[in-house]
Amino acid sequence: MNKISAALLGSASVAVLASFLPFDLDTNAGSKLYIHAVAGVPTALAVPPANAAAWAALAWVQVSQVGEVGEMGVQENMLTYDTWDTEVVQKQKGMKNAGDPTVELARSSTDLGQIALRAAAKTKLRYGFKIERNNAPEVGGTGLTFYNYGLVAGPTRPMGRNEDFDLEVFTLGLTALETIVEPAEAD
Numbered sequence: 008m009n010k011i012s013a014a015l016l017g018s019a020s021v022a023v024l025a026s027f028l029p030f031d032l033d034t035n036a037g038s039k040l041y042i043h044a045v046a047g048v049p050t051a052l053a054v055p056p057a058n059a060a061a062w063a064a065l066a067w068v069q070v071s072q073v074g075e076v077g078e079m080g081v082q083e084n085m086l087t088y089d090t091w092d093t094e095v096v097q098k099q100k101g102m103k104n105a106g107d108p109t110v111e112l113a114r115s116s117t118d119l120g121q122i123a124l125r126a127a128a129k130t131k132l133r134y135g136f137k138i139e140r141n142n143a144p145e146v147g148g149t150g151l152t153f154y155n156y157g158l159v160a161g162p163t164r165p166m167g168r169n170e171d172f173d174l175e176v177f178t179l180g181l182t183a184l185e186t187i188v189e190p191a192e193a194d
Contacts, residue, residue: 037141038150040076040110041067042159044123046132059188062154067137070112070120074174076138077108079153081184105155105181114164114173124177127159133182134159140190147193154188157181 043065084101115121127134133156140150162175 033140033142033151035076035140038073039139039141040070040073040120041137041139042070042120042123042127043135043137044068044119044127046127046130046134059152059154059186062135062137062186063152063188065135067135068120068123070110070124071118072113072115072121073110074113075109075111077110079106079108079138079155079181079185082106103184105157105184106179107181108179110177110179112175112177114175121175124159125162128161128177131158133157136179136181142190144190144192149188149191151190152188154186155179155181156183 045066082104084104086099086101087096088098089096110124112121136155136157138153140152142150158180159177160180161177165171165174165176167174
């Protein structure tokens with residue numbers, strides 16, 4: 008908050024406002040992407056509310072050298088219909104899309120996670136994915152975790168200039184709503 012805002016609101020209001028500001032914000036640094044390298048994650052896990060313990064029990068392979076993961080979450084079609092007797096368009100929610108995020112990584116020919124992604128991209132099968140944030144409340148705890156299920160497409164290769172890294176970009180065609188597990192302290 009700047010000095011002008013503080014002067015306009017008064018010191019008591021600033022203190023109250025500051026108490027609502029989020030101080031537990033995190034970055035993506037240290038986050039990890041995993042793939043369940045066995046095709047055909049049980050469908051029961053892909054249907055919310057999925058059992059987080061069952062997701063956690065799967066064998067996960069970490070994908071290294073991840074530079075960016077695209078937008079995830081629910082996208083809903085917004086249907087509209089206009090009629091002669093209304094001034095405002097009628098709206099209703101339609102189908103949901105669980106997302107089609109891209110995963111950009113610096114290519115490694117020896118990383119098991121990247122090898123698993125490349126193998127998955129050659130199939131029409133569905134795989135499990137896990138993203139774990141680096142925001143565990145204490146050592147041994149777990150960070151915010153996202154589980155999902157879907158297809159892998161790609162990779163594309165942004166060839167770049169002479170000083171660019173050798174990159175690959177995969178698209179995850181997610182086919183279920185994500186299961187989110189909040190950060191937890193160690194048991």
